[in-house]
Amino acid sequence: MSVIIFTEIDNGALKKSSLEAVYYGAEVAKMKGTTATVLAIGEASEAELAKAGNFGATKVLHANDARLATGNIQAYADVLASAVTQENAEVVILAKSSLGDAVAARVAGKLKAAIVSNVTELPDLSGGFKVTRSIYTGKAFATVEMKSDKKIIAIKKNAVSVVESGASAGVEVFTPALKDADFAVKVTGTHKASSTISLPEADIVVSAGRGLKGPENWGIVEDLANALGAATACSKPVSDLDWRPHHEHVGQTGIKVSPNLYIACGISGAIQHLAGVNSSKVIVVINKDPEAPFFKAADYGIVGDVFDILPRLTKAVKAL
Amino acid sequence: MKILVCVTSVPDTTAKISFTDGDTKFNKAGVTYITGPYDDYALSRAVELKEKLGGTVTVLNVGESDSEQVIRKCLAIGADDAIRVNCEPKDSYFTAVQIATIAAQENYDLILMGRESIDFNSGVVHGLVGEMLGIPSLSPVMKLEIEGTTAKMTREIEGGKEDIEASLPLVLGCQEPIAEWKIPNMRGIMTARTKPLRVVEPVGDDLTITEKFTLPAPKGACKMIPAENAEELIALLKNEAKVL
Known part of the structure; x- marks a missing residue:
């Protein structure tokens, strides 16, 4: 029953928010006495992906099919669901983002998993699986128990203070079957501001x-x-x-x-x-x-x- | 064009948030409820599309009887009929099951809703509904045009936006500037009273239990720096707050 972290690659590097999610996921794995596996979709070097180990992951699954080069919600959700099945994962962690939220939602639908977003700290596993989330746009917090077998947690920035370990993760190529139907939505243009800091x-x-x-x-x-x-x-x-x-x-x-x-x-x-x-x-x-x-x-x-x-x-x- | 618009009834954006019953329930006393601001954009675009292309707009709310005021307002704005699933929208999965169950009974071309509700801000219900119905879901959509059976959209992404084309049916989470908010006129308010509102009972179970609510710790006093010594701020941020 491992922990899987869904990460995003931007310009060949793991996004900073994704690395925070890796650390969060690795801490959850430690609490549960298991290991943390990272799923990375898109083009990145093995050396770059191995850096996930520095944030606590033991293994990286790298899905690098050419059709996955741009963020595709349905295809990414299918890849993540395949990874969850292969690794027999109980918990899926990701950082909130326009792509991450959409992928997480569809995976929750596939797995009949409770999904809690805007989580602000590590879970409390002392009695059940409880997380704290921000609600009313940051005006309050709720403590929520997740009852389903599989659990999906989308974390807010600064949910955890990252400590780097200097370790390195093993990278495995991951090639789940892709469905043509997942590519029916076409991205016909992307307009991004030139500013480098998101x-x-x-x-x-x-x-x-x-x-x-x-x-x-x-x-x-x-x-x-x-x-x-x-x-x-x-x-x-x-x-x-x-x-x-x-x-x-x-x-x-x-x-x-x-x-x-x-x-x-x-x-x-x-x-x-x-x-x-x-x-x-x-x-x-x-x-x-x-x-x-x-x-x-x-x-x-x-x-x-x-x-x-x-x-x-x-x-x-x-x-x- | 057959459109389903899902709306939330939520505390006004200026509402003071507090809790009762040992911090286990939201304190509704003195709070004004409104249609979710993002849902208002979804509804306004749906009514615009209906006016242009013909068809119907059905409003769906997962909520208790006190959300009927919000539903009537949606009917006054131009929806043709409404459905209320009679329960508290307990969590994202549970709410999505209610919507998908209703949507599966009809062939809607478009299922629109706000990008997120402003009470729980999860922004995942559209994705869950899309998955449950086996159709694409996109959010946050800031532009939507329909040409035949194709939707041409603009979706906001970090630091920019992307143009997207997809075939109907679709589930979309909407945000500004997809449409101008519509304000109900007198005729709309009069006809809204007699438009059909069907109440159905929920199905399935929730997957989470909200145990308790807490408010953020109060902010300490603001340290004021005289304008003539503004440069001191940078030293304070570096040495005292340690954020530089």
Whole structure:
């Protein structure tokens, strides 16, 4: 009864969020006295995949059929279900993402497995199999017992603090039979921003709101983000006004982030915005209005003009 | 075009979240319930497609009798009839079984719902329903056009979006800007009262038990840094908060 971790490959490397899921899965395997196996789908070198061992996995199953080169929800779900059967796995772990969620849901349907998403810490196995998950967009938590034989857990970023072991995992080629019907959905085009840091994966996020007065002023936000190695984000009004693309909008109806550091510039902090960022470890708010509600949710605050403060912070970061 | 739209009845986005009965039940006192904001996008697009291509829109809710207010609003916006599965939507799998059971009784071309409910935020029910019905599922879909029996869609992915084509039938989780939210007009509100609403009993068992709820630990006081010493923030983030 092993643990399987579904991972994602981006540009030939395992995604950071996937490595966190590997560590989480390996810890669950340890608790259950079993081993953790990684499923990696797509093109990556053996050396890259062996790195999963550094995060606690003993084995990597590598499915590298040419038809699996781009994320295909139904085909990936069939491959994952085959891996679960082959390894006789009881628990499937993955990091929440637009592909992971979709694949996990279909696998839960195939296996009649309980599926719990937004899990924020390691499970409690002292009486049954219990997980803690974030609900109401981060405004509360629920402790949930999973009763089914097979269990699927989608973890939120920072659900576990990773410790690298320096070990290496064995990589096996995995070639389950693929069904033609799984390829009926055609991806006809992909449009990806050139920025290298993905918002849900970022450890630091610099976010800005209407206080920036217009899209032409985003340079000072990007400068600070670049200096910090951070992703940029925005509030809903900014995305609604088309100042920034929708995939940068964080909040109740946008992306939910839980980075180590969230810096909000010129965002007042409406409750719907806070819902998307309240799981961040440290929140910094910079706003010229001392009454901005965001200060109540912040760890550090500066009352001041973003056009003055941001370039000075960028300079201070570069001087570190 | 025969469309099924699944909607949730959820606390308003500004609702204060608290629990009762020893933190085992959500405290409904003083909370306003609304149609899930993502579900509203799904419904609005369904009504637009019906207006353009003809057909019917059926609303489905897995919920107790207090969600009928939300269902009537959906009928006022332009759905033709509604079905309510009379139970608490206990977990994703259980809810998906209810939807798939209803959907299997009719040949729907499209099954639309929000990308996630805003109470439990799992975003997996559309995938489960797709698997249970043996048809493709996609989410979050931000653009949907129908040409004959083909759907042309745009799906949001990390850092961008992808264009997708697939044949009907499909299960889709929707988000903005797939449609403009529709607001019910007076005629819609009047006709909604007499549109059919069928109540059916649930099937199957839940696979999880929610044992208790907790609220996040209260945030400590915000440390204010005078604007003239803004640079100090960077040192604090490095040495005190240890996040740089």
